[in-house]
Amino acid sequence: MKAVWMGMVAASALLVVGTAQASPELAKSSGCLNCHMVDKKLVGPALKDIAAKYKADPKAADYLAGKIQKGSQGVWGPVPMPPNAKVNEADAKTLAKWILTQ
Template sequence: MRAIWIGMIAASALFLVGTAQASEDLAKSSGCLNCHTVDKKLVGPALKDIAAKYADDADAATMLAGKIQKGSNGVWGPIPMPPNGAVNDENAKILADWILSFK
């Protein structure tokens, strides 16, 4: 029984690592990491700072997915975030959830 639990835990950990890597790959291919990094401001804010700002917002994932697709202006300073219309609804949600995972 113990071996089964250890196997399930290990499989879950591998799944989470794989999901995180897939999300990071999506962020790279979508151009997000051209302006953002995980832990420091580049052109746009650090992803950790975004996650911290919206940590208590139950609708944060939906709101961020919209900003990814439609762009944003004035939230983090004078430089606007351009819209990324090439990101579909499903991928925008994946990216938003990935960003919020840094809280």
């Protein structure tokens, strides 16, 4: 039984690491990094600033995933973020969770 639990823990850790490593590439391929940088403002806010703003919000990942897919306006200034229709719900959630780790 102990071996089963250890296997489950190891598999979960690999899944988390795999998602974390894939997210920068997903952010690039999804176009996020055309307007956002990790550590400084470009067209949109820095990803670390987004993470800091929402760090205490337990619903932040869902909220940000929605903003990634549907766009946003007025939260970070006058420049709107257009909707990203090519990002599916699962990828939007992966991106949002990754952003929150910055």
